[in-house]
Amino acid sequence: MKDWRYWLAEQRGTLLAFGIFIVMFAIYSANHPAGFTANVVQTAANKGVLLAFVAMAQTLVVITAGIDLSVGMIFTLTNCMASWLVIGTGLETAFGVLVVLGTGLLCGAVNGAIVIYGRLQPIVATIATGAVFFGLALLLRPVPGGSVNEDLADFLTGRFFGVVPASFVALLVIVLVVWVPFSRSEFGRAAYAAGSSETAAYMSGVPIRRGKFLAYTLAGLLAAIGGLFVTFFTYTGEAAYASGNAYTLFSIAAVVLGGVSLFGGKGSAIGAIFGALAFRTIGDLLFVFDFDPLWQPLFQGVILLIAVSLGAFALFRVRNRLEWFL
Amino acid sequence: MSETTLGGIAGRMPKFLRRADPAVITAFACIVILLLLGSLYSRSFLSPEYLLQQLKVASFLGVIATGMMLVILLGQIDLSVPWSVATGAMMACAAAAYGSVGVALAIPFGVLCGVAIGLVNGIGVAYLRIPSMIITLATNAVAQGLMVVYTGGFSPQDSATSAMRYLATGFTIPGVPNAVIIWALIGAATVFVLTRTSFGRAVYGIGNRERAAYLSGIDTRRIVLIAFAVSGGLSAFGGVLLAGYASKAAQSMGDAYLLPSIAAVVLGGTSILGGRGSYLGTVAGVILITLLQSILSVMQMPEAGRQIIYGVVIVAMLLLYGRAPASR
Numbered sequence: 001m002k003d004w005r006y007w008l009a010e011q012r013g014t015l016l017a018f019g020i021f022i023v024m025f026a027i028y029s030a031n032h033p034a035g036f037t038a039n040v041v042q043t044a045a046n047k048g049v050l051l052a053f054v055a056m057a058q059t060l061v062v063i064t065a066g067i068d069l070s071v072g073m074i075f076t077l078t079n080c081m082a083s084w085l086v087i088g089t090g091l092e093t094a095f096g097v098l099v100v101l102g103t104g105l106l107c108g109a110v111n112g113a114i115v116i117y118g119r120l121q122p123i124v125a126t127i128a129t130g131a132v133f134f135g136l137a138l139l140l141r142p143v144p145g146g147s148v149n150e151d152l153a154d155f156l157t158g159r160f161f162g163v164v165p166a167s168f169v170a171l172l173v174i175v176l177v178v179w180v181p182f183s184r185s186e187f188g189r190a191a192y193a194a195g196s197s198e199t200a201a202y203m204s205g206v207p208i209r210r211g212k213f214l215a216y217t218l219a220g221l222l223a224a225i226g227g228l229f230v231t232f233f234t235y236t237g238e239a240a241y242a243s244g245n246a247y248t249l250f251s252i253a254a255v256v257l258g259g260v261s262l263f264g265g266k267g268s269a270i271g272a273i274f275g276a277l278a279f280r281t282i283g284d285l286l287f288v289f290d291f292d293p294l295w296q297p298l299f300q301g302v303i304l305l306i307a308v309s310l311g312a313f314a315l316f317r318v319r320n321r322l323e324w325f326l
Numbered sequence: 327m328s329e330t331t332l333g334g335i336a337g338r339m340p341k342f343l344r345r346a347d348p349a350v351i352t353a354f355a356c357i358v359i360l361l362l363l364g365s366l367y368s369r370s371f372l373s374p375e376y377l378l379q380q381l382k383v384a385s386f387l388g389v390i391a392t393g394m395m396l397v398i399l400l401g402q403i404d405l406s407v408p409w410s411v412a413t414g415a416m417m418a419c420a421a422a423a424y425g426s427v428g429v430a431l432a433i434p435f436g437v438l439c440g441v442a443i444g445l446v447n448g449i450g451v452a453y454l455r456i457p458s459m460i461i462t463l464a465t466n467a468v469a470q471g472l473m474v475v476y477t478g479g480f481s482p483q484d485s486a487t488s489a490m491r492y493l494a495t496g497f498t499i500p501g502v503p504n505a506v507i508i509w510a511l512i513g514a515a516t517v518f519v520l521t522r523t524s525f526g527r528a529v530y531g532i533g534n535r536e537r538a539a540y541l542s543g544i545d546t547r548r549i550v551l552i553a554f555a556v557s558g559g560l561s562a563f564g565g566v567l568l569a570g571y572a573s574k575a576a577q578s579m580g581d582a583y584l585l586p587s588i589a590a591v592v593l594g595g596t597s598i599l600g601g602r603g604s605y606l607g608t609v610a611g612v613i614l615i616t617l618l619q620s621i622l623s624v625m626q627m628p629e630a631g632r633q634i635i636y637g638v639v640i641v642a643m644l645l646l647y648g649r650a651p652a653s654r
Contacts, residue, residue, distance in 0.1 A: 067459060114641060119649040121598045123403055123459055127585055128640040135633030142630070241581065249463055262457055294478035298471025305464040308456050322537055 013259015014271035021278035031288040045165035048277040053226030055254035055276040056269040057219040064212045065195040065264025066122035070130030071223045072248030074107045077137040078227025083146025083237025093149040108220015112213040137239035144238035153232035179269045187211040196265025253304040349595025353610035360617045384616035385509035393560030394587040395608045396553045401533045401600025402458035409469035411580030414440045414562025415569035422487045436566045444558020448551035486569045494570030517605045533600030589640045590615045
């Protein structure tokens with residue numbers, strides 16, 4: 001095979017997600033009453049970017065063949081925290097942002113430590129830590145409220161030069177600062193290797209434990225960035241169980257749409273970002289076609305169901321029935 | 327297997343203790359400790375009325391955890407519990423709106439809706455080979471969507487029928503709540519199925535190694551499908567009982583049952599990887615979780631604190647005896 005074919009095979013999921021997103025967004029903006037304007041793009045970007053951050057977080061963990069069912073709760077916890085801390089003078093705001101991001105890192109590190117060094121199953125461990133994070137969020141915000149530094153919030157949710165949505169630029173920066181260095185580092189490769197075959201990776205002396213730990217920790221950081229941004233959009237903090245759960249669920253949908261394999265070792269955060277944007281756009285399609293908003297949860301659920309069932313097509317390529325059972 | 331882990335001490339212990347799973351013993355020991363701690367706080371913790379009341383509350387979780395245990399024994403997980411519970415409850419109450427036939431069929435209809443959710447899960451896991459964690463999350467979302475559409479369009483009938491109330495709160499035998507009898511019956515049936523039938527053997531076999539079970543002639547996919555359908559049905563039945571207990575159905579009534587049902591099964595010594603575990607352990611886990619909840623609420627712990635303690639206790643217990651073997 002030529003080099004570009006390898007590249008294409010590896011990026012197929014990402015390109016597919018990109019394609020789905022472009023088609024969906026074209027349908028969306030063509031039928032939007034306001035048309036394809038900077039305003040429409042800004043609103044769509046702001047909604048999509050939130051999910052994109054959480055989906056990136058989920059990707060990091062899914063690549064290691066794990067799953068993090070607490071991302072939505074880290075998101076909620078950091079949202080509540082930001083509504084207390086990210087306020088006041090420039091220095092105070094900066095301090096608040098650092099504390100919020102640090103909390104995210106810590107939450108991720110706790111997950112990682114329990115899963116890797118405690119050797120617990122990721123599903124159960126992260127459901128349990130998710131309960132703890134949600135409890136902490138409730139402690140911080142028993143009732144919705146709080147506020148945020150509005151200058152910073154407006155700056156990061158507005159537009160640069162009147163066209164480019166600022167939240168989108170922020171997403172790009174985070175990709176360049178967090179995802180690209182990670183995926184190219186030794187630990188990033190270790191995370192991929194651990195996901196595709198932990199035994200083989202262990203035998204070849206890959207630092208799988210540190211790779212996985214870093215993946216869980218950075219996942220916490222990315223979820224916290226998402227939590228920070230939701231505070232910028234809403235100006236408040238709210239400890240809502242349903243919303244935290246929904247973000248966890250949607251992050252999995254986005255990851256699947258983005259071509260990341262749930263069995264680990266395959267996919268990229270870029271794909272998950274387009275998966276997240278596509279998922280949000282599909283959900284919003286209902287509004288431009290004037291459906292009752294009541295149908296949205298059902299519609300999103302059905303999309304998720306279809307997306308995860310698509311993976312089953314690989315079964316038709318299985319020649320040996322024993323390969324059904326991993 | 328416990329003989330080897332307990333080593334030399336086991337030789338001097340009575341036979342029933344030697345055969346018991348250390349996890350089950352730990353769980354029962356924790357129950358005793360919780361009761362003692364509770365009795366220090368208030369004398370009424372050891373009164374028969376209080377204990378019976380706890381058993382009644384535990385039976386709802388017990389019914390739901392039974393289904394969860396079947397699925398976990400297979401090495402899978404059912405995350406569609408919250409909305410299976412809510413769907414069962416809401417559909418049973420909804421059926422009651424259609425005259426006397428509806429009232430008579432309310433409970434079977436609610437359970438059937440849960441079985442339907444379970445069948446979708448089972449087809450996804452067994453035949454499409456989708457990871458159970460993912461497909462059950464998806465069906466949970468679809469069930470939620472269906473219920474939102476159902477309740478949003480018009481004001482639904484949401485009060486429980488008298489039969490549902492009788493099952494959850496009535497007394498057939500004086501002094502023993504019906505809910506406890508139902509849990510005992512379901513538990514006895516589960517023990518029988520798991521230990522005395524080929525289905526039960528197959529469940530343990532698949533949990534240990536599905537490939538080997540398949541090669542020994544078991545139709546593993548059918549067994550998995552049935553187990554998920556039973557789990558969905560039991561979740562919905564738990565929802566029906568809860569609706570009877572609260573005399574109405576509510577949208578978020580199932581949310582509080584996902585983590586406790588998994589926790590109860592895992593704390594009772596059932597391996598989350600499947601293939602190992604006893605129903606006695608699940609009973610212990612259910613009672614343990616219910617007592618913990620009850621003590622926290624008696625101490626007037628706010629919701630936030632309860633969530634934190636819950637999560638911490640589950641992680642701590644799992645670290646004690648739910649760890650995977652070291653990789654090397």
